Amino acid sequence: MSLSARNVAWRAGGRLVVDGVSLDPRPGQTVGLLGPNGSGKSTLLRLLAGIRATSSGVVTLDGRPLREVGRKAVARRVAVVEQHAETGVELTVEDVVRLGRIPHRGAWAGPGAEDEAAVREAVERTRLADRLDQPWHSLSGGERQRVQIARALAQRPSELLLDEPTNHLDVRHQLELLALVARGPVTAVVALHDLNLAAMFCDHLVVLCQGRAVAAGPPGEVLTEELVAQVYGVRSVVTAEGPGGRPSVRFLPEEETEPRQTAEETS
């Protein structure tokens, strides 16, 4: 239940960017969206958030179509972290995190105690408490990502939609962030490029290819050498050596090249 997509499609310029995808995460689950560039992951997330209207199919929140729930009510439940966030406004870290409280505030109300508490909790969970005064424009890409995630947490969502949140992050912050998302009580849908991170943190994976869901299920069932070859066109070895017996994917170079020879040539 909670946030669910039934057979959604989105058309742009005569092309189906998302083509009949269904998604029904259980509350608290972390769902990984996998797929090559341009497979429709970002668009699907936008459809789920209600930022874009579906061409066909329906996205529901607790069984009600998003359109009926209303923009503001959706934003109180569903938080989105986009891949790119840019602004010309001179904001501090705290200013950005506070944006997350907008859906919860009345038009004329100032920040209340709950707003303060949510902002404080969000910055503590993302370890930004000592950087609140820092200007947004002085942050690195990874720091900006963390600030946007803090903003999303400040929304106190029950569903969290993340578009490649580990982009720009170093290894430690990648692990920390996904652990935060996966361990928290929120239902999360995360578009990811890193198959191993997806295998490690997601309860359920959906693999998109050219707008269609080509595989769905637990990581152990979905991530196979055949699927990686079919979707990404890459050879790989999948073993059950990940944490807790989850799959671990190791990529192999293309068949034609012989690694030892090229290594010798370059040296």
Add this chain to the structure above:
Amino acid sequence: MTAASGGAGPRTPAPGGTGPGTAASGGAGPETAAFRDHSVVAAADRSRWQTRRRARRWALALRSGRGTAVVCALGVVACALSVALVITVGQAGIGVADVWRVVAARLGGADAGLTPLREGIVWELRLPRALLAAVCGAGLGLCGAVLQSLLRNPLADPFVLGVSSGASTGAVSVVVLGVGGGALSLSAGAFAGAALSFALVLLLAHTSGGTTDRVLLSGIAAMQLFSALTSLIVFVSADAEQTRGVLFWLLGSLGSASWAEVAVGAGALALTLVVCLARAHALDAFAFGPEAAAALGVRVRRMRLTLLLVTALLTAVLVSSAGAIGFVGLVLPHAARAACGPAHRRLLPVTALLGAVFLVWVDTAARTLLAPRELPVGVATSLLGVPAFVLILHRGRRGRGAPGRAGAGL
């Protein structure tokens, strides 16, 4: 992974209470509690948070509703004082007390005890003029601030949607071509032209996709078109005297201010201010673009249309009574942002009040500096405003990053 979970664990509130309450009670209590809960890190974090909060208390006070109210109240007082003071500037030798007596008399009090001529100067000339200046300054500043945020462009101003060019075409159509056969006033013609131009912009923007960029580009197209039309009309049919009159009007003039214009302008200003303030949070949400705003619960299309409509209406009203006064709507929002931060709940009223005070004084300078000749107020705004703005830019640059300034945000 273990590092991640270990790091995040202690940050959740500990049952022993390392929160602000126990920390404030003093003694060894919080410290032992911290050790017992292995939450030294959390305690340190929290005390750092507390220190920061204390250090920025004034900024917080300003950020709260009450702080904004105080700033606005001060601004209104400054604005009223400015109006009262500028009425005394000039050759009639009128004092602030005289102004007060005339206002009191007109509002039903005792006789002012001034000669009818001097009373007329206060009530019929200088007071409506100063008030119209205040309304125009406030309105143009407000429209500029809203459009800059809505269109995400620091160069946007109230005229970016072609309203002023449309107004000028309407005005010259009435004055030079005699459209309306004398039944239409210059103001009515200007308003009609502004409305027509804005309607064209909306239509263009809508048919070309309705995105922010399209709105801006449509505005530029309309601006160019109507400027060319104005030039064409003046070039083909105007004599030197008419051309001068039109030019003077285009550069802005508050000399013909009437109570009716003050009333209409103030009404439009009040309406726009209420509509925009009700959407102040939503404007904040536009910082990261329309999609991010939508994700924060803003109905982007509806809000954009509403705000474009009210700002265009206000601008059209102001332009048709005072001409296209430049600079105020473009630059004062930036000055206000440098002073009070980017949060629109404060930015909008502060910009409006700043614009009001600014234009009241600049108009006074425009009518007195070269007396008995009068400088077009649009010329004076830039001549006097640019140096002030350069000063603010430099100040803002030096002050950026200072805790106080940074805390005055959203």
